[in-house]
Amino acid sequence: xxGRRRRSTTARSTTTTRRTTGKRATTPTRSKKTAPPLPTxxxxxxxxxxxxxxxxxxxxxxxxxxxxAHVWVGAELPxxxxxxxxxxxxxxxxxxxxxxxxxxxxPLARPLTPRDQQCDGADVVAAHAAAGGRVFLLGDDPGVGxxxxxxxxxxxxxxxxxxxxxxxxxxxxxxxxxxxxxxxxAGFGDGGLRWCVTTWDRLAKVSKLRFDVVxxxxxxxxxxxxxxxxxxWKAVSGAxxxxxxxxxxxxxxxxxxxxxxxxxxxxxxxARHGESVREWADLPSRLAAHGFHVERGRYGWQWxxxxxxxxxxxxxxxxxxxxxxxxxxxxxPAPWGPxxxxxxxxxxxxxxxxxYESEWSEFRAEMQLAxxxxxxxxxxxxxxxxxxxxxxxxxxxxxxxxxxxxxxxxQVAVSxxxxxxxxxxxxxxxxxxxxxxxxxxxxDRFDVEGERLRFQRGEAMVCVFSVTASISLHxxxxxxxxxxxxxxxxxxxxxxxRFSGIQARxxxxxxxxxxxxSPWRIxxxxxxxxxxxxxxxxxxLAVSGSAAGADTSSLQEIAELLGADWLPAAALTGEx
Numbered sequence: 324x325x326g327r328r329r330r331s332t333t334a335r336s337t338t339t340t341r342r343t344t345g346k347r348a349t350t351p352t353r354s355k356k357t358a359p360p361l362p363t364x365x366x367x368x369x370x371x372x373x374x375x376x377x378x379x380x381x382x383x384x385x386x387x388x389x390x391x392a393h394v395w396v397g398a399e400l401p402x403x404x405x406x407x408x409x410x411x412x413x414x415x416x417x418x419x420x421x422x423x424x425x426x427x428x429x430p431l432a433r434p435l436t437p438r439d440q441q442c443d444g445a446d447v448v449a450a451h452a453a454a455g456g457r458v459f460l461l462g463d464d465p466g467v468g469x470x471x472x473x474x475x476x477x478x479x480x481x482x483x484x485x486x487x488x489x490x491x492x493x494x495x496x497x498x499x500x501x502x503x504x505x506x507x508x509a510g511f512g513d514g515g516l517r518w519c520v521t522t523w524d525r526l527a528k529v530s531k532l533r534f535d536v537v538x539x540x541x542x543x544x545x546x547x548x549x550x551x552x553x554x555x556w557k558a559v560s561g562a563x564x565x566x567x568x569x570x571x572x573x574x575x576x577x578x579x580x581x582x583x584x585x586x587x588x589x590x591x592x593x594a595r596h597g598e599s600v601r602e603w604a605d606l607p608s609r610l611a612a613h614g615f616h617v618e619r620g621r622y623g624w625q626w627x628x629x630x631x632x633x634x635x636x637x638x639x640x641x642x643x644x645x646x647x648x649x650x651x652x653x654x655x656p657a658p659w660g661p662x663x664x665x666x667x668x669x670x671x672x673x674x675x676x677x678x679y680e681s682e683w684s685e686f687r688a689e690m691q692l693a694x695x696x697x698x699x700x701x702x703x704x705x706x707x708x709x710x711x712x713x714x715x716x717x718x719x720x721x722x723x724x725x726x727x728x729x730x731x732x733x734q735v736a737v738s739x740x741x742x743x744x745x746x747x748x749x750x751x752x753x754x755x756x757x758x759x760x761x762x763x764x765x766x767d768r769f770d771v772e773g774e775r776l777r778f779q780r781g782e783a784m785v786c787v788f789s790v791t792a793s794i795s796l797h798x799x800x801x802x803x804x805x806x807x808x809x810x811x812x813x814x815x816x817x818x819x820x821r822f823s824g825i826q827a828r829x830x831x832x833x834x835x836x837x838x839x840x841s842p843w844r845i846x847x848x849x850x851x852x853x854x855x856x857x858x859x860x861x862x863x864l865a866v867s868g869s870a871a872g873a874d875t876s877s878l879q880e881i882a883e884l885l886g887a888d889w890l891p892a893a894a895l896t897g898e899x
Contacts, residue, residue: 466836
């Protein structure tokens, strides 16, 4: 029968009642003024919800604003729409299964065997949920296996309470993180639950839905409450609600820079102290009321710079989460040991030295002008330009070092922050030298999962990437097709020192994970401010896994070295 759309308010209400008997509705609540009725299927038909890329042609499909997706109604999906058929556990597939009488069957997946450490972690989370906890912080080191622990924990929670729907929020890029989670859910077993995997960038699409459990991977993505992302997070996590709230599993090895950046834990803090969620909606004020060394500053609330006071605050914060029975947090260091991070000085040629000094002088002059006028935007722009130009000067040194590693039969992961002044010239120079390179950077420039697999299969000996989390580049990884990644030793290089310890720690975890060690180096221009910054980062990186506070002291030192201590810290980390 030809594809068609039926719009019946009565049919929609009947479908909603049937799918949610005894449960709250998981389909979006429509506005009587604007949202059209939900599509319904006739006898022998199905509502197909499609994953149509932006501006792609989908003949016959219709955009449904209430669902925030394209839909098509018919018995079979036409060939021209088949490319947009969503994989299992995705947002579109979740909506589709909710709109139809029966969900589509899930293809058999290659089973994954959980490690003892993952099973033990799931038991700790389940105990917290059974005791009435609201938010659990899973802070295992990168590569320990937080994904598997989280999936096992959700299934354990579902055995003790009424759980039907689960939302997983993954980091970007979606082309890698969503398939990774989907494969892991299928491999460990979905427990008969309805899973919906999305990313932080797509959170708005699920903000009107209700879920029984929410798994927030890389939860530090919502540490700022002034963003649209936080607004959507409040909706899906129930952060401001008292009833009808999901159980939240927050997973991140790098929770925050300061205690002020833990608003996603506020509901748990409220429960811990027997106080209202409404009071804890203003996290800084509540921390101050509980004796934390925070105060209002020029750029909002700030944490003290006093080392002893910070140590006291961190001990209290850890106590709130860990010294309860059962605990509300779990952190396990990587049993294969911490990552080795060392500095790699680059001796500049006379011409490069002259260019560097010229750029440094120009930066200092521009920064002084910006500081006098308190023009923070001008200061951020000057800082950005200097970092880009300084990195461009050292491109050839990075290329030479990478070529030497490849000749030694090592695979190299090169972390960059900028495209035109780092990623592109490094990649092009390596290709010109006959070195195979995978690229994971720039918006929509590459098939990111395809490029990742090229590196993992050894088809590319080098991977130049800009993402900081949620991709695996380690040796011996079990790939989607059942084969294993190459056993070639992995080495990593920061083309430029990362100002943020959180970002640096996440980056090193791309290759130093799952029992595989991988040393990292930080390249810097010798006898320059870059050398001083690299020194600070190497010293501080080892403690960046604390619940909070590891990054702030290093950022302050870096800001003073650059004469940028008058700028907000976010200007240094690229979050401003």
